[in-house]
Amino acid sequence: MGTAILIIFGLLMFVVFLYSLSLLHLLINFRRSRKHKDTSQKWHFSHPAQFPFVTIQLPLYNEKPVVERLLRNIAEIDYPHHKLEVQVLDDSTDDSAELTAQIITELRAEGFPIQHLTRKNRMGFKAGALKAGLDAAKGEFIAIFDSDFLPKPDWLKKTVPYFKNERLGVVQTRWGHLNADYSLLTKLQAFLLDYHFILEQTGRNFGKHFINFNGTAGIWRKTCILDAGNWQGDTLTEDLDLSYRAQLKGWKFKYLKEVVTPAELPITIEAARSQQFRWNKGAAENFQKNYRKVLKEKNTTFGTRIHSFFHLLNSSFFFVVLLMGIISIPVLFLLNDPSYSGILTGMTVFILSPVIFFITYYAAYRELHKDQQLSFFRFTGLFFTFFSIAMGLSLHNSIAILEGHFGKKSEFIRTPKFNLKENLHTKIKVPVKITFQLILEIMLMLLFGFGIFSAFRIGSYSLLPFHLMMFFGFSYVVLTSLNIEVGRPPIKTPRKNWEEKFQKMAKNADDELLLDDAFEDENFN
Secondary structure, three states: OHHHHHHHHHHHHHHHHHHHHHHHHHHHHHHHHHOOOOOOOOOOOOOHHHOOOEEEEEEEOOOHHHHHHHHHHHOOOOOOHHHEEEEEEEOOOOOHHHHHHHHHHHHHHOOOOEEEEEOOOOOOHHHHHHHHHHHHOOOOEEEEOOOOEOOOOOHHHHHHHHHHOOOEEEEEEEEEEOOOOOOHHHHHHHHHHHHHHHHHHHHHHHOOOOOOOOOOOEEEEHHHHHHOOOOOOOOOOHHHHHHHHHHHOOOEEEEEEEEEEEEOOOOOHHHHHHHHHHHHHHHHHHHHHHHHHHHHOOOOOHHHHHHHHHHHHHHHHHHHHHHHHHHHHHHHOOOOOHHHHHHHHHHHHHHHHHHHHHHHHHHHHHHHHOOOOOHHHHHHHHHHHHHHHHHHOHHHHHHHHHHHHOOOOOOOOOOOOOOHHHHOOOOOOOOOOOOHHHHHHHHHHHHHHHHHHHHHHHOOOOOHHHHHHHHHHHHHHHHHHOOOOOOOOOOOOOHHHHHHHHHHHHHHOOOHHHHHHHHHHOOOO
């Protein structure tokens, strides 16, 4: 029995090791990209008549706190109005539709080309709304922004020129963060997203592997959408699905790391859980739907097939980590048994996995924070905190992953938006729900607490760091789910003064780091 347990544990570690090697290859591509001069074809517009027609789509669903901020911001887009239309794709079922209609009427009176499109039902959810809008869209190119995104006025002028390449189907920009320092939760979400947008997207795009449109802050060629089969609502991540179908059709994607589109991060654990559930389940659904097509496509390289495998399955590693955590408890009691020394010695090579994770995450963090003092020590704290809480979410995400792989369908649930500017000084609370899943998370927290206690009792400390991270992660998830605040800094700045500073910086900042500096200046760290 002991041998079987160790073999299973070793196989799980081997899977994580292979995944870490794929990230190491992305790091190599990322570093090579920094020395590469971009020679992409680009249009150089000298007259308004030369601009192509663009449609901006804004999918909405019951997002009253942010709708005015979104529409006022979009109205500042610097692009010839006779070559622009904005579609507000409003599936709202609450009174936010009235506010949206009122603002749209005001903007239309000012000469801004915006229209309000509604549906009688949410068939296909976001994918259905985008598809319905596409049927009426006049634009040759379709830009998409979720309700919490605030593109800068020159966003179209920085992205549209790349479509001079007739095989280019998508230009995706990097997400920025308006509220990264709101709490520990938002800091960790920013940490993860920065890694994705700095290292993963850059590494895959430079290596000519498949990347994904991230659902927002990107622009499509309309013919690419239609050629790839249009938007489909049979997965929870319609953006990833269409991305793979388009690239399998031979369309090229362009990722612009330098163009930053700031947005608001979820500020409650329930909002973050909802978003993580949708992303992780959607990724599993897309693996089931699209990976066989990748394998059968003759024009995909071996490297693209490998990276697509890990790309579509990366969320499934939460399930691997959860299994490792549970199995590591009996493994703890086998570590001092000399009869298993050979197996344990062979498993030591997998210690390289966390080292590779550390190196790759630091490369992405360093890219954004290289000018900050003590950035390495801040990174180290964020790294271990992030992975601990990611482990704490492993049960929640594993449920999503298994549902995705086994084909259980569920409703597309939009991530709630709270409007940073309006709620920065307010504690956002949601009713506590004692669910069966929360009870299981409490039991796992106690299980890893037992593992920590046992390490000291039997004098075996090899798994102690792992068990400490699992215990901390599940403790954080449990406490925040019970509305017990963890990691929320005190807000000292008078509301009026900070809002004025925020508005000025959100309008003029060239990089979200300036927004981070604002938080630092006002004792947010």
